[in-house]
Amino acid sequence: MATSVAPLLCCYAWTKTLLEQLAISTLNGVIYGMLLFMLASGLTLIFGMMGVLNLAHAAMYMLGAYLGYQISKTLGFLPALILAPLALGIGGALLERYGLRRVHQHGHVSELLFTFGIAFMIQEAVQMIWGRIGVPYRIPSALDFPLFRLFSTPYPAYRIFVLLLAIAIFFGLFAALSRTRIGLIIRAALTHPGMVSMLGHDVPRVFMLVFGAGAGLAGLAGVIGGPIFVTSPSMAGALGAILFTVVVIGGLGSLPGALLASLLVGLVQTFAVVIDVSLDDVFKIAGFTAASTGVFSDIRHTTVAQIAPILPYLMLLVMLVVRPRGLFGSRDV
Amino acid sequence: MNFMHKLASVALVSLALTGPVSAQDASTVKLALIDGQSGPNGFIGESMRQHLQFFAERQNAAGGVAGGKKLDVIAFDNKFDPQETIVQLQKAIDAGARYVFHGNSSAVGAAIVDFLEKHNRRNPEQSVLYINFAALDPVLTNEKCSFWHFRFDADVNIRTAAITNQIKNDPSIKKVYLFNQDYSFGKAVRTAATQMLKEKRPDIQIVGDELIPLQKVTDFTPYIAKIRATGADAVISANWGNDLNQLVKTGGELGLPVKWFTYFANGEGGVTALGAAGVGRVFAVSEWHMNVPNPTTEKMADEFGKKYNRDMFFYRLDTVIAMLARSMNEAKTVDPKAVAEKLETMTYKTPLGDTYVRATDHQFYQPLYVSVMADDVPKKLEKTPFGFKTVGMSAAKETEVPTTCKMRRP
Known part of the structure; x- marks a missing residue:
């Protein structure tokens, strides 16, 4: 390749590769982050407002993917994009109204167990209806083409569609919360639910609305995430843990916090994968050359890339120690 | 000692009951x-x-x-x-x-x-x-x-022997990327693959050696970008489950032009998850597959x-x-x-x-088949339009690997 031609050419090629890596990693990280945000936004609102960690949130995401698959098979992708989140939203609202609200009187542990049970029910129901090995949910053919080339890499249109949709959702949510009357009440109920209730607002109804909207958003994330990821019963488990870290890092109940934390987690994970540097390499640069065996050799040889997928959990730990309320949270976890 | 007596008789009865059963x-x-x-x-x-x-x-x-x-x-x-x-x-x-x-x-x-x-x-x-x-x-x-x-x-080494036999005969492969899960099994594959490639095709360059935490990765796009940057022609991966399906699926979506040499892509759920992304690209090793032409099987x-x-x-x-x-x-x-x-x-x-x-x-x-996912085969899997077709075969002898076993016999 260029290495044998001239040093200058080599460096040009090297810089170009580096730039390409940088651009693609940023884009990948942002898209993954925005998808996380779509899920985390609903979760953080529910968590912040009702004090309930909705353990069924990831399961609703999975159900959204399956419903999306089923509807798009018969009616097409666009109806799926609207109908599946709607179905989940209504389901979520009913779940809050006739399930969670009754359990609410018995305290947070009961609520937690309730959502835990719901998660199991959804999981089992999905396996019973669609089987245990997953379904062939594919990117709709209208969006299945490379939109542009980033240097030498073709970039799929569908991912850009996901990005745009997620951005639209963020602005929509933000506007609804900051510009509308109901948004005002929701924001008030986030911090002072008792006082809002005293002022004569129907706080339980607001809760129902928020729970429904959160479920709907999870469903929407499922519909658009299903074709990118593998639509199978295990898809909930993988994402569920990451979601909770995002919500805690961002701060409970904070929409901007959820956005920032989602992007942070997405970008950190994406960039860490590219860094093949271990502690040993750092030692070498610093002038130490330690023996390559010994008790700590495994730790020393572990590269940043190897631990990339668990970095969000590390961030969670650091955040809990340094700033328990999260980036934009108004109260401690 | 009434109690002990009772206990003993219960024990006797249960002995009498279980004894004849076996x-x-x-x-x-x-x-x-x-x-x-x-x-x-x-x-x-x-x-x-x-x-x-x-x-x-x-x-x-x-x-x-x-x-x-x-x-x-x-x-x-x-x-x-x-x-x-x-x-x-x-x-x-x-x-x-x-x-x-x-x-x-x-x-x-x-x-x-x-x-x-x-x-x-x-x-x-x-x-x-x-x-x-x-x-x-x-x-x-x-x-x-x-x-x-x-x-x-x-076992892993034997499968790796079959896979590297296949790579040996494919001159289009010059750069190989190893992509495995970070536990004993994935590490065994990477050691075996490195060593066997060196013996069978010393000209092949190993351009990447990735170990990922087991079933923790949710987004594979950064890995695909990393593999692409190395210019690899082939990826050897002993991943299973989501770590395999999503890796290959994301690679297909982002148009990564590599051959995937896998250990488990032919397992249940594989073709359903991979879809068209796997056709002509995903290879698997097995002792048999649906499209082996043999009337008995x-x-x-x-x-x-x-x-x-x-x-x-x-x-x-x-x-x-x-x-x-x-x-x-x-x-x-x-x-x-x-x-x-x-x-x-x-x-x-x-x-x-x-x-x-x-x-x-x-x-x-036993003889091992290396097969590739295809859409032009008579027998399809899991009601999809896809199945596997043979691209190479190693006789039992050709896959033999050394052992360090010192068996203690009864």
């Missing part, structure tokens, strides 16, 4: 399948049970074993857990099983080997033989090898598909049952020790070629 029914040979039958991955254990049942029934229909005894399959759910395995293993032995079948997870396999080594030494008259038909960690036929363990699947697969409404996969269990039956017939007994002594030196001709057990480590060797 001794009675000399007309059957119990085969205990100990594997996960519940939970999200329970479908794999279920499939194993159906396969074992299917082949045992065929053998029974053909006259049974050792002078007309019938094979009787009983399944025990170990929930994929080594601790639970020991509990279930004890149950199986109490139920009179002297042959234990197991497939998922080498950690469980190691637990069974450890348990049986002790159990068989202490209770030689109750010896139990372990037929491993899918746990692939080489350790089971090396450091941990045991007289009481037989592996009827190609085709008929077998048809019958299995009709009976259980799922694709036949564990063809190797047919060979296992056949060889076990022959060992029992030749030994004229179903005693595990006598049967193991016959089995360990056996050569056997299956419809697909010559196979044999290597006596030094009890590893079974």
Whole structure:
């Protein structure tokens, strides 16, 4: 390749590769982050407002993917994009109204167990209806083409569609919360639910609305995430843990916090994968050359890339120690 | 001492009750399948049970074993857990099983080997033989090898031998990327692949060596970008489950032009998840697949598909049952020790070629097919338009790998 031609050419090629890596990693990280945000936004609102960690949130995401698959098979992708989140939203609202609200009187542990049970029910129901090995949910053919080339890499249109949709959702949510009357009440109920209730607002109804909207958003994330990821019963488990870290890092109940934390987690994970540097390499640069065996050799040889997928959990730990309320949270976890 | 008296009589009664149970029914040979039958991955254990049942029934229909005894399959759910395995293993032995079948997870396999080594030494008259038909960690036929363990699947090193044989004959491959899960199994693959590629194709450059945490990655786009930046032509990956399906699927979506040499892409759920992204790109190693042209196995697969409404996969269990039956017939007994002594030196001709057990480590060797996912094959999988077609084959001898086993014989 260029290495044998001239040093200058080599460096040009090297810089170009580096730039390409940088651009693609940023884009990948942002898209993954925005998808996380779509899920985390609903979760953080529910968590912040009702004090309930909705353990069924990831399961609703999975159900959204399956419903999306089923509807798009018969009616097409666009109806799926609207109908599946709607179905989940209504389901979520009913779940809050006739399930969670009754359990609410018995305290947070009961609520937690309730959502835990719901998660199991959804999981089992999905396996019973669609089987245990997953379904062939594919990117709709209208969006299945490379939109542009980033240097030498073709970039799929569908991912850009996901990005745009997620951005639209963020602005929509933000506007609804900051510009509308109901948004005002929701924001008030986030911090002072008792006082809002005293002022004569129907706080339980607001809760129902928020729970429904959160479920709907999870469903929407499922519909658009299903074709990118593998639509199978295990898809909930993988994402569920990451979601909770995002919500805690961002701060409970904070929409901007959820956005920032989602992007942070997405970008950190994406960039860490590219860094093949271990502690040993750092030692070498610093002038130490330690023996390559010994008790700590495994730790020393572990590269940043190897631990990339668990970095969000590390961030969670650091955040809990340094700033328990999260980036934009108004109260401690 | 009324209480002690009662206790003793209860013990006696229960002895009298259980004693004859294990001794009675000399007309059957119990085969205990100990594997996960519940939970999200329970479908794999279920499939194993159906396969074992299917082949045992065929053998029974053909006259049974050792002078007309019938094979009787009983399944025990170990929930994929080594601790639970020991509990279930004890149950199986109490139920009179002297042959234990197991497939998922080498950690469980190691637990069974450890348990049986002790159990068989202490209770030689109750010896139990372990037929491993899918746990692939080489350790089971090396450091941990045991007289009481037989592996009827190609282990990691053997599969890697078949894969590197294929790469050896493909001049278009110049740069290889290793992509594995960060645990004993993934590390074994990466060591074996590095070494075998160096021997068979010294010109090949290994441009990447990735280890990812097991089932933790949710987004594979950064890995795809990383692989692309190295200019790799082929990826060798022993990943399974989501770590494999999503990796290859994301690669297809982002148009990564590589060949994927995998160990498990042909397993249940694989083609459904991969779809068109895998066609012509995803390679797998197996002792058989649906599109191997052979009238005997085709008929077998048809019958299995009709009976259980799922694709036949564990063809190797047919060979296992056949060889076990022959060992029992030749030994004229179903005693595990006598049967193991016959089995360990056996050569056997299956419809697909010559196979044999290597006596030094009890590893079974059979012809291995390298196949690629395709949409132009007669037999499709999982009601998708896709299946696998053969692109290369290694005879049993060509896949043999050295062993460090120092077997302690009873």
